Amino acid sequence: MGGDLAPQAPIAGALLALAELEAVHSITLVGRTDVVRAELDAQLNALPAGQGPSASALRDRITIVEAPEVIEMSDKPTAAVRGKPNSSMVVGLKLHASGAADAFVSAGNTGAQMAASVVLLKLHAGLTRPAIATVFPTARNPVVVLDAGANVDCSAEELVQFARLGSVYAEDILGRPDPAVGLLSIGEEPEKGNAAVKEAHKLLEQIDINFAGNVEGRDILAGGSSRGAVDVVVCDGFVGNVLLKFYESVPGMIFAMMTRAGVEQQLLAKTFKGFDYSDYGGAPLLGVKGVSIISHGSSSPRAIKNAIGVALRAVETKMVEHIGRRLEQPAVRDA
C-alpha cells in the first residue's frame, strides 16, 4: 500500500518480476485485501495473451496477506510504526522476520521502513544504525554511495560502519573483489573535511577494508574499478541524500539541453542507455538482519521489478550472513 503509485505500480512490478525472474518462487502482496485483489485481478485480466507466463500461472505464485492500516508518506516514522501495527509495512516486515518471506520490498515511507526494519529485523551486533546503500550509474562501472539518507548527523564511528557495510555490499552484490572504499571529503588530504570525516579517516586507516583515502565530489563518477577510482563512497546521510537527488535530476536537464540542441531522440536514448535509475530499482537498508529494500515513492513497475531483483540477489548471495560474519571479524587490521 506504500508509495505514490500504490497499489498499481507495486502489483504491476510484482507481476513483471514473476514473469521475468524465475528464481522468484512467489510474491506475497501485503495490504488491504479487497483493494489488492481487485487491482491484481484487473491487471491479470489485462495481460496480453500468448506473451510470457499465463495469468493463471502468475496467480499461482501470488499470495495476499491482509493489512488494513496504511502508513502515509507524511506520517512520522517511529510513531507510525508503533501506532499502525497492522500496516502493510509492519505486517510485511513481520512476514520476513518470521521467515515466511525471504525479503521485503516497499516503495512506502522510507523513515517508517527503516524504523520498522530496525525494530523487527534487528541490527547486527556492533552497529548503532542502518545505512541506505544506493548505486550511482557512471560512464564506467556503477559506484555504491552510502549512507543515502538514513542518518543525518553521523559520528565518525558510524561512517566507519558504513564503510564496512558498503565494502561487503560492493563485493557481494556488485561482484567487486576487494572493493576500494573512499571517504567523501573536500580534499584528498586526511586533515581536510568536517570534524566527523577527519576522525573517520584515522579510524578507517586501522580497519580491515581496502581504504582508498579521501575522495572529492569530482571523483565519485570516475566509475568503480577504473584506475584511481573507488567502488564505494562513504558519507553521512545528509550529504548522500542531497547528492543522490541532485544526480537523479541531472539526466532530465541534459535531456532538455540535448533536445534543444537538436540531438535526435534515438541518439538521446543511446546516450543514456544503462543510465536509467529504475535499472537499479531499490536501495537495500544495510545493517539489519534481513533484506529490506527501499524503493522510491514514485517507483514505476520496472523499478519495482528491479528492486525485487536486488532483493533476490541479496538472498542468493547470502548478503546478510556475509555482513554479519564480516562485522564479527576483528575490525583492526594486523600490524
Add this chain to the structure above:
Amino acid sequence: MGGDLAPQAPIAGALLALAELEAVHSITLVGRTDVVRAELDAQLNALPAGQGPSASALRDRITIVEAPEVIEMSDKPTAAVRGKPNSSMVVGLKLHASGAADAFVSAGNTGAQMAASVVLLKLHAGLTRPAIATVFPTARNPVVVLDAGANVDCSAEELVQFARLGSVYAEDILGRPDPAVGLLSIGEEPEKGNAAVKEAHKLLEQIDINFAGNVEGRDILAGGSSRGAVDVVVCDGFVGNVLLKFYESVPGMIFAMMTRAGVEQQLLAKTFKGFDYSDYGGAPLLGVKGVSIISHGSSSPRAIKNAIGVALRAVETKMVEHIGRRLEQPAVRDA
C-alpha cells in the same frame, strides 16, 4: 604566482581582460618581478598583430608589484598568511585593502586567500565567517550556491548569514529582483534535515529575505526564476564543496557518453553552450569588506578573464556596500 598554471594563465587572462573589458582601467600583476616581467614580455611579443589593442597599449595598462614569496597549494592557510607576508597573496590583498586596487583575483591557495582576506579586508559587522558563492549553470537560469567550501562545520546562525549574503549577491550580480532563497535539506518539511539545518529553517522564517523554505538536491538545477525554483541555495561548505566538484565532473562524463553514442561534435558543443564553468570564472568571497575573487587552481586564461569580469561587476554594482547596508538593517522581518 598562485594556482597550478601560474604565471602563464593569470598573465594571459589579465591580457584577455584588458583587451575585452574596457572598463578595466589597469591590472597590477603581483609576484616575482623578474618571472612576471619575462612571461608578460613573452606573451606580449607573441600577440598576433592587427587584432585588438596593440601590445604597447596593453602594456601601458599593466603595473607589476614585487612579491618574492609564494604560498604553495599545500601550505596551511593561516600559517602561510602569517609566515609569508611578502607573498603575492598577502601583498596583492594589501594593495586592495589600501585602495591601490579596487579588487583582488587569485587562482592560488583558497584557504590562504580566505584567511588573508578576513585579516586584511575584515568581515562586515555581524558576520563570523565569509562564504564562497558559486554559480551553478542550469538549463534555465544559473543558481547561486553557497557556501562552497569556506566553512565545513556550520552553525544555524552561519547558514542564516550565508542566506543574507547570497540574497544580495543574486540581486546585485545576477540581477534577480527579490531573489528566492532555499535552504538545502533532505525533505521539504521544516523538520527534515540535520540539526543545524532544522534550526536555520526557523531562523530564516524570521528574517527579511524571500525565504522559499527547504529545497532538496533535485530542486537545485530547476533553474532560478522558473516557477517553484530558487535563485539561491544555502548549505554548509562541506555539502556545497562536494556538490560543486561533483557537478563540475558531470559534463565530462556526459560528453564521453554522448561521444560513445555517436553524437556529432557540433551538436555536443551546442548542447553545452553556456554551460562551461570557465564562463563563471571566479567565485567571490562574500562577507569581507572588499572584492576577493577565488578562481580554480587550474583556471584557464579565459576563466581568469571571466573572474576579472566578476570582480569588475562587483565593483561596478558596489556589491560590498550593498552587503554592508543590508547587514546593518534590522534582520527581523516586521510582524
